Amino acid sequence: MKGNSYLEAGVDTNAADKTVELIGHEARSTYVPGVLAGVGPFSGLFELKGYKEPVISSSTDGVGTKLLVAIALGRRRSIGIDLVHLCVNDVITSGAQPLFFLDYIAAGVLVPEQVVEVVKGIAEACRGVGCALVGGETAEMPGVYRAGHFDLAGFVVGVVERSDLIDGTAIEKGDVLVGIPSSGIHTNGLSLARKVFGVGISEDDEGRAREREILEQWYPQLGRTLGDELLEPHRSYWPLLKPHLPLIKGMAHISGGGLVGNVPRVLPKGLAASFARGSWSVPPIFSLIQERGRIPQPEMYRTFNMGIGMVLVCTAADAGVICHEIPGASRIGEVVEEKDGRTEFV
């Protein structure tokens, strides 16, 4: 009888080694000053320079079931971009400069080419934001994931000078809510969208072929296929917002929970967000989902970003500057006294 080995137990360390080599190349392409490369093989090292009272801002997140759309279409690069942008958009809400990123990728069976495709997307997004990919874990976990499935988690660390911290405390009644457009569905509400269209559900070849057809259907109102629309990566707001940080009193990343669930989180007690309905145009993907799924309006606003990916709170005067400088930015509401709840639509 042959002895057991790690390989026979479902863990292929050669495949893992090959993957690590390819990933290393991508990671190095993201390095910025501060990265201590090749030092300390067990951790990522980043030298912090030029801060008097540094506050470290961190966040972790995953792309949710947008993965299932990506898997259905065999596209993995854009999901890597999503992962970075959604984490970075959380961490910058405190005014923090993103410094570095780490990723966790797990699958039942690791296919090096597929992992590398995800990491290529991660590295591309990191370069765009100017944050370094300093570490990650690639885990082969036979028995945990369904065949062909994998999961992704991202971790980002940023830094902000204590005196520049954006913490919402300066927000007052009469301040303006500035909305910055999203690029589409981003990474929230995909479970509902998938249910409406019937994708990312099938477990047999026939079902998967049908799902592919659904995703490859061209929609005139979208100007592209459903799959292209759903997989459009989460937008990165850092390059747009960085020059305007001193004007921003509070910043809400519109992820799970939508405008209703996220904007109140940055407001001081006793204040509420009053959104002016019709002050921005809701992208066609949301109308399409709503009509197909016969979803009530409030449910739409609780689940999806409805076209606004980031909300800034600032004075009316500063809002004028920001709306002039940032393409697509517009005044979508104001801060009011809290009456019946923490949000209202007028």
Place this chain on the structure above:
Amino acid sequence: MKGNSYLEAGVDTNAADKTVELIGHEARSTYVPGVLAGVGPFSGLFELKGYKEPVISSSTDGVGTKLLVAIALGRRRSIGIDLVHLCVNDVITSGAQPLFFLDYIAAGVLVPEQVVEVVKGIAEACRGVGCALVGGETAEMPGVYRAGHFDLAGFVVGVVERSDLIDGTAIEKGDVLVGIPSSGIHTNGLSLARKVFGVGISEDDEGRAREREILEQWYPQLGRTLGDELLEPHRSYWPLLKPHLPLIKGMAHISGGGLVGNVPRVLPKGLAASFARGSWSVPPIFSLIQERGRIPQPEMYRTFNMGIGMVLVCTAADAGVICHEIPGASRIGEVVEEKDGRTEFV
């Protein structure tokens, strides 16, 4: 901690609120000076004080298929402890003080009680290490995970003064390898161990009942059941090593790849690790796995920690001090010139 994912995924909102509340309670129990609590709802904030040239050390990891043993026995707290310790043991190899931790928990269906149990373990371990649980993500991902399964990823950030960085550059021929005992299998080689014993594989009730029986079997050589032995949490080395950092030239966390795969990673080029066979006692769990699985010796050393969870490199004189001060620490080899490979057993 964010809690949107629960609501969005259609989990009973009362249960979800309760979970978020319980998680928040656990997180607050870990707070150390530096945590800016209640500020910036989208990210965890930590104020860094007292460092002249801070280097931030970071790491991410997962517990691998140790999860399947935990799931088979319905125990989730110890796996949370594993998650923290294995990440922390990576980050301290550079001499960094662990500052804060974030966790990512994903499942097909989230059961609040189960999530809280994992988080209790995470918080317990964070308190033990003195690092704060400042954030996390709990994701419900129907269709990605097999029924009853979940995954965990951890992310830790530490800091070290530039001048105190442990980077292995001072290591030279004749330096001593000091081994610190592991508490058992830790979180590596579980896929092989599970295959040998036939656990964490079954998909039906009958199979699961059989697996439970296997795990509940008492072994005289272990002095406990197989399940208790396999689920023994990954040991935390920080409290032991912190007082001795100035004596340590290099530090290797013995995780995937064993002694053979990890110790050479901290050695300068041209040097190799020479281990003295028999200089430490290999715990009975490894002999049991080896005999049951008829696994060749080299495969054992490539896959498991074989009783050594951390290896320190220091001068012979300093090794004497460390072996005297740290319970169980012993000289297990030395640094030699590289000849045929980067490790040898003599």
